[in-house]
Amino acid sequence: MKLHEYQSKQIFAKYGVPIPKGRVATTAAEARQIAAELGGRVVVKAQVLVGGRGKAGGIKLANTPEEAEERATEILSMKLKGLPVRKVLIDEAAHIAKEIYLGITNDRAARKPVMMASAEGGVEIEEVARQTPEKIIKIHIDPLLGLRGYQTRDLALGIDLPKEHWKAFSKVCFGLWEAYKNSDATLAEINPLVVTEEGQVLAVDGKMIVDDNALFRHPDIAEMRDLDVEAPEEVEARKYGLSYIKLDGDIGCMVNGAGLAMTTMDVIKLYGGEPANFLDIGGGASAEKVAAAFRIILSEPNVKAVLINIFGGITRGDEVARGILAAMEEVNPQVPMVARIVGTNAEEGRRLLANANMITADTLVDAAQKAVAAAKGGLR
Amino acid sequence: MSVLVDKDTRLIVQGITGREGLFHTIQMVAYGTNVVAGVTPGKGGQWVLDDKIPVFDTVKKAAETTGANASVIFVPARFAADAIFEAADAGVELIVCITEGIPVQDMMRVRAYLDQKGSRLVGPNCPGLLTPGEAKVGIIPGNIAIPGNVGVVSRSGTLTYEVLYAMKQLGIGATTTVGIGGDPINGTSFLDVLKMFEEDPQTEKVVLIGEIGGTDEQKAAQYIADHMTKPVVAFIAGQTAPPGKRMGHAGAIVEGGEGTAAEKIEALEKAGVKVAKHPEEIAHILNTL
Structure with a gap:
């Protein structure tokens, strides 16, 4: 079962992953109010379970609450790849210095979870995997041991992350791993994970897929199902x-x-x-x-x-x-x-x-x- | 001869007092399988099947008392991983898990643990094993197969029955049929079973029934090309399956353009395997080998 960006990010945040301030709106007026509360620039993001939302026009910047209302009006009337947009996420806009990819999924062949990081964040990771596979650093996690601290440093080193961000990055890695493990996810992904100009490491996007066979022990997640995609x-x-x-x-x-x-x-x-x-x-x-x-x-x-x-x-x-x-x-x-x-x-x-x-x-x-x-x- | 199960198999049924467990225990016993004990926590001391089979609270107790060397698991998905751990800790050599719908992270932990333990797991989400004329461990209907010289290994259940039945129509029998299951993480792979068939003197030909998802068939093809002396006939289900859609089995999904039927068929044909266009054709090809 796929989760929306805002749902995924809420789960990540529960495990200590920093996410931007923001909330979900179902109407343009609500979007305006949230933008006003946040103050300053916001991003208006369509909450639809399809890839490539940005390219399809489902993600827009707004400088003022009025603009946020306008963008929300546009986006809430859209259909992205056939699916109606019923919710928008209004997030505080980050000052992005660097974009990273970080994700965990099941490696079927290795029979273990694999954590992947790349300095080429913000773009489709499948595309990076196809064109420049060496730019994706992978570590396998022993399902009985869990993620180890040195493995997060291996990833940080592998993507040439400056040393001053290692500690924050490691914290995000552990948060993502806990979110993945405790939610029975088959995919937990942050793309992009950004380093802000202020030096903060922040998950500005999020995606999760949860194992349908494990929903019996996650009634809270089972309730998040969006029937529009089916x-x-x-x-x-x-x-x-x-x-x-x-x-x-x-x-x-x-x-x-x-x-x-x-x-x-x-x-x-x-x-x-x-x-x-x-x-x-x-x-x-x-x-x-x-x-x-x-x-x-x-x-x-x-x-x-x-x-x-x-x-x-x-x-x-x-x-x-x-x-x-x-x-x-x-x-x-x-x-x-x-x-x-x-x-x-x-x-x-x-x-x-x-x-x-x-x-x-x-x-x-x-x-x-x-x-x-x-x-x-x-x-x- | 056969692989994994035969008339010397001494079997425990985990979940023997449940609806499925009891029904299939009756079937297995009727087929001639030596079911020595059952396990249902809290029901130890009871007997089932006209007081012929004792029920124990734990696998350890059942194994110690009866000298069992194999176990078949019929417990619900949420308890199945625990049942596998219990059987492995009790030292059971062969664990066959029929249960469908076990969370994949549970299976990753099970696999990592079993790799340290030395027990062999077949399944989960599988129909089990059938050595015609000797023993059936699981749910494969006994009357659809006859003894013979063909080893059958499959990721599917009813599709396997279809193939066994088509073989029987032409008088072709099997040494052992091994259902490895339709989950993304399982205990025994095609490769493991192919090795067993290659070493089994009575198995002369092999049938491999695969499906979309993963790369297990491609690895099997590599082994066949490099090491197998016995002819292999294959069928791959899901040629018309759309990508990104899980076709029933948790493991049957084409993801990121990988695991398509076409690439599996190509790998197998390259390895000299005859790939049938439909399941009945498998039997006809076997007759020409």
Whole structure:
């Protein structure tokens, strides 16, 4: 789950990372008031979960409260990469002398967290990684030991940070590490971390992604979820414990197991079709869950055919069939449906669906070919 | 012959009195797996399966009393990392974790700890292992595979069943199937299992079932190119997956342009691996080798 800049920075601050004075506004009038309270120059920053906000015009400087109101009016009426701007952060503008990048993420291959620093802050770090990878200094953190003080000095040395800032920098490193660890983040990033003309080290931006699997122990963070970034169907799917991702094609898919769900999409494509979604009903899915999955698939107007591929293991074929029948009664689908059920209680499942006016298939290839033909109107 | 599990496996089930744990214990016992004990904290002293299997409060007690050498974990995600630590501290050699949804930082600590301990972890978020005709540890349906000479290793669950089933249709059997799991940090990699299959005299061919995310398949390809004498057939799921979207498994995501199906397929083909276009084709390719 991605967090907004202001949310990330609040968490960083809790762990001792200095951030600029500022607050979030939802209206231009509020923005003006906050700017007046702060006095002097402020930055008005769109709070939207997309990258490249600055380039898209979502970050503006304002010299007076009146200007802050104007900029906020503009920004609050924007859409950035399709997402509406509902909040702006009004931060005191810093006098920037130097911009640094500092971040922590999981290094999958090393199976450890990796902390990265670069003197090339303020720009896209992926771009730095591509063009000048030697400018990114990395240290791996032992998950049992945690970050060590010498490692922060290694980073400071690696990015040629003047010695007078080491202590402040080290404090930020530890704060970021604690924020990452205690929030179960998969990414915690400050870009840029600035050294101000006054000699302060300050996190003027912040970004965090928190592990969805760990939200059960962070109810405070779970509440910060911004539903704007997700398709409504995806939100609905999560309520039922379904894993659903909307795609652009016209063949709706309902599958048990993530690997098999991806494969079903691949085989549809292999035979000339386009999947409308990824949907994993998970292991041991109940009839109720299956019915919810079915409703979600059919709520998408693009769907011209549905392919149901169930390989029973923990999931039972008859249970899935009952869910499908219940959902069909409720939503009365007008599109052709192809069902392939094998494994645990498959015979019973097939028997239940026999009277439901469904196209049946024995193998995945057979099912995919029939679904592709059905979506093109060649099979009903 | 087989790898990791066989008829000499003496198994503990952690979470044996839970819904999933009990259901699959019945299945494993029916298959012929030697389940010697169960563990559920607070339920020590009880018995399950018509008083055939004793339940203990701790893994240590269960292992000491029964001489168990393996454990399978069915406990909920929030307690699963602790269950792995407990099994490792009790000296269990093989720990198989079925549980899905363990926080990734928990798994990083588990891996770092296990590396010092000498226990082998398979999973988490995996279907477990099946040595057809001998033992099943986990949730792979026993009736979809027959004994044979093909070693199968996979990051996925039901996709593995699909492949085993397609193999069975053509009369092709397996030595052992190892589900390594769909999480970004797991206990056993493709590479670890390929080494075992290369050394197992009865395994003559190998099937590798990968998916998008990470670079485990690429490392496997390098090992195959450098060290493997046995033919390998592969399938990679997620060729149509859009970047930046997590496809169900926590580990199945294309990030920063890395971990795509295309780069994995390319690496494997370069290593001389035949890559199937769909799972059923794996069985047909095996027949030509």
